[in-house]
Amino acid sequence: MLFAKEVYVERRALLRERVGHGLIVLMGNNDSPMNYPANGYKFRQDSSFLYFFGQHRDGLAGVIDCDSGQEWLIGNDIDIDDIIWYGTVQSVSEMAHEVGVAQSLPMSALTELVAAAQKAGRKVHVLPPYRYDIKIQLGDLLGEHPLQVKASQELIDAVVALRSVKSGEEIREIEAACAIGYQMHTTAIRLCRPGLSEQYIAGVIGGIASSYGCITSFPSIVTQHGEVMHGYPSPAPLQEGRLLLVDAGAETNGNYCSDHTRTSPIGGRYTQRQREIHDIVADCHDLAIQLSKPGVKYKDVHLDVCRLMTSRLKELGLMRGDTEEAVQAGAHALFLPHGLGHMMGMDVHDMEGLGQANVGYDSETRPSSQFGLASLRMGRTLQKGFVVTDEPGIYFIPALIDLWKRDKICEEFLCFDKIETYKDFGGIRIEDDILITDDGCQVLGEERIPYRAAEIEEFIAQQND
């Protein structure tokens, strides 16, 4: 349990108030089998369950009756076999008490609570399940096929409203994750040497994440092929003169995340061409920090970044034509096929399981269907207390270049002959986590991971002294 009892009591009261009527059922996670039933991946509790019920054990559910105000923590107590294999843990009743929940019941009682509500014609609110065991459990509870469980829009909206704005104590936990992220990334920059492998570096930084926190906040991206958005580490050795893109984050024991990306030169020095592209990405990254503040739509920040990127790519002879028209047409998306950033918190893409349109958009800002912009996970108006990532990138994706050239997509804005010469470039991304403050934003993390080309080169040089 990360915070004081009162925090959870208040969160549940706010949730009950927002949802209004019916029975809220928040499922905790179970162990997730890797290659046989008893060999599970590292246990990760569901974030919304944690947010409202605070307990880390598997096999729990939380129930809130919005009308009566009653609350239950549901779960089975352990027996002597569990104690031998997994040690002594608290009873479910003790866990309930700890987070200010008055009642506890065994898991079998969940069926009865739900059946009684349904019989009385009351709505049972559940979040969209993303784990298949929970899909089966909810399907059985609600009488639906496991892949067709219907989530409650009222519950989704209420959870998103509460979890979007981070409290001071949540920010401190994210800062703690950033401190682990600092160690991971400075270690990766230090190890960015010819001969070592992507897999080796990913292993080392994964070890740092687990040593100081609970796990990496997502599978680390450590790749010489930065042009692959989610390039998983390979055992191939790093090659002098190429770039290494590392996109990785930590998760604290309390399950708050960090998420940073740096793209470093293998061998210590960027080439002229790499430095030119890196500088553009760094300037785009800085621009987003200058523009982000309460009242501004993150979609507009994204588009301003795209404008800057386009005008700078024109200077390099990679794009042409009118900047505004090029951005409206989405021509820049050949280089930046993803969005500027996403919400971050207990999930690295915070609340992504509740639906991108519910989390990153609202009634006045709707998701786009244009290639590139459609991948912007966060578009809506920024509020104080939001934590979002700022992660522009420029990529040269051979298959995409071939496709756009063949189909003459945006050809009036793209200099394909020049672009062709960059097909061996890879990709560059720079990412930090920013907190929206009263009148602007703040980069999270006590120490800033070096991010400008010159800073990274200097950091590497110092390490090698």
Added chain:
Amino acid sequence: MLFAKEVYVERRALLRERVGHGLIVLMGNNDSPMNYPANGYKFRQDSSFLYFFGQHRDGLAGVIDCDSGQEWLIGNDIDIDDIIWYGTVQSVSEMAHEVGVAQSLPMSALTELVAAAQKAGRKVHVLPPYRYDIKIQLGDLLGEHPLQVKASQELIDAVVALRSVKSGEEIREIEAACAIGYQMHTTAIRLCRPGLSEQYIAGVIGGIASSYGCITSFPSIVTQHGEVMHGYPSPAPLQEGRLLLVDAGAETNGNYCSDHTRTSPIGGRYTQRQREIHDIVADCHDLAIQLSKPGVKYKDVHLDVCRLMTSRLKELGLMRGDTEEAVQAGAHALFLPHGLGHMMGMDVHDMEGLGQANVGYDSETRPSSQFGLASLRMGRTLQKGFVVTDEPGIYFIPALIDLWKRDKICEEFLCFDKIETYKDFGGIRIEDDILITDDGCQVLGEERIPYRAAEIEEFIAQQND
């Protein structure tokens, strides 16, 4: 693909022959969501799918028609979006060709293949699903509730018969896993110092596993509470004078495992009491190596180890009475509530998902229901080419001691007054992986991790020089 095409062709031919008739469907694994759909744990292919079809991608299935001899690799090809996010991968048809499978089909065709077989009254053979997405998929395919999918005993028996006996190239891969395990364990012994935390050490050795292989073969057990069989690492600092039990293994990129346990003194020296118990466990461990050979039941090796342990615990005044009677009564299980070992291979508990009774037992050796012996995962007659773990342990489990004392369980063999004084002891386990050879067995791993108390102390002293 780890081995040559011919290896997979031959394995499937042998499988087809053993199963005889009907349609075999082997499901590959999918990504496993951690905290939202797109944030998956590290992908781990299903071991049986890998054994027969060799391919690592998610979203695949392999089908073998035992009657016609036809084989299909089933899966959907990727599109340009996948290429942007995950890079270029082979087509399903190319992957099929690579492992000698003539035909490939999209995933939608699996439904038709299964429906056609069922319509023709032919048996569809599946293995017991352990992942819930696969339970749903097979449930839908076979018209059953996802939690009630019936596995084929013929298929289980055939897979167990083939996978139980390891080939020379499989042994080399297990040896490679043991080499990573050597680095993990010697690092853990070196870090076994007051002030560092269990979590820190687990993180470091997990990093080594991922740097040189793909993942730990199971969540590492790193604990000062060795008496908890699966004690997960805590952030609490190590305390001088206690023991640190580390049970951890690596998995190679080709998905073969290692599994070792060492119990080291925090601060560098065992106390007299710790050394006495450690020596007993080490002698039990050596005895198992002396006795293991083809034709011997591993259950008998387990029982001989229990006899030695009982006679030695009698010398320490912790047990009493006739050794044989005590072992028959299961009195020693207060100290050793688990079995001597398990099969090991592509799964660290090899094939455990196919059922302990199918893997570790046979018609002449049946599982026991006695406390302790019931947890012996491997009891049947050893054959050349089996790889099993040898992992005796002695634990002082306060809750179990209290329960047995209260209920007077085996009180004629247990000196509870003396045992009470060991309640703060913790537990000791020593584990290595052994290969059954022509006339005995061989401890796997080129270098042996120090395991005798004196060796471990000497190793620590050398490191600190």
